[in-house]
Amino acid sequence: MDREIALALEVLRNGGIILYPTDTVWGIGCDATNAEAVQKIYDLKRSADKKSMLVLCKDANMVVRYVDKAPGIAFEVMEMATKPLTLILPGATGVAENLIPEEGTLGVRVPDHEFCQKLLYKFGKPIVSTSANISGEKTPKKIAEVSKEILEGVDFVVNPRFQGRPTGAPSSIIAFGEDCEIKIIR
Numbered sequence: 001m002d003r004e005i006a007l008a009l010e011v012l013r014n015g016g017i018i019l020y021p022t023d024t025v026w027g028i029g030c031d032a033t034n035a036e037a038v039q040k041i042y043d044l045k046r047s048a049d050k051k052s053m054l055v056l057c058k059d060a061n062m063v064v065r066y067v068d069k070a071p072g073i074a075f076e077v078m079e080m081a082t083k084p085l086t087l088i089l090p091g092a093t094g095v096a097e098n099l100i101p102e103e104g105t106l107g108v109r110v111p112d113h114e115f116c117q118k119l120l121y122k123f124g125k126p127i128v129s130t131s132a133n134i135s136g137e138k139t140p141k142k143i144a145e146v147s148k149e150i151l152e153g154v155d156f157v158v159n160p161r162f163q164g165r166p167t168g169a170p171s172s173i174i175a176f177g178e179d180c181e182i183k184i185i186r
Contacts (some may be wrong), residue, residue: 016155020156021163023113032126044153050064054107055126084171115162141168
């Protein structure tokens, strides 16, 4: 796994995009602080929907470095989650501007996945995570379902033997406002 992590890190650090397994589905990712890399993903997916891309963070400590207005309750909910959960948090900061929607929020998730955790630990920054499909097309649950266009459009494909046991379903999504408003999205 260390060699695969090193190869993925090299691509991320050089502004490239990767196809990688998560605890939910296969995702397309890049350095969340690199606007050019983020744009490559929008181009590949044929989308500019800033609400469709979230970032993976290693832990709550990483999350608080990239959102500065998140209410404490959001972190309590994150700690109690028993299945993959994306939090939409206010006060996005430190990530690429083209990743932040008008309302200034950032979708964040801490994956329960060995490969992702090791990659995030070594990279030290959030990694974009968006489904490995062209916008509007079906989300692939396995790498065998990923289109040729996506496979050829990324700079590196992580070996499928590191996929672990993904849920095959997107994460739940809960949005939090600065004043502790909570909205269940999915």
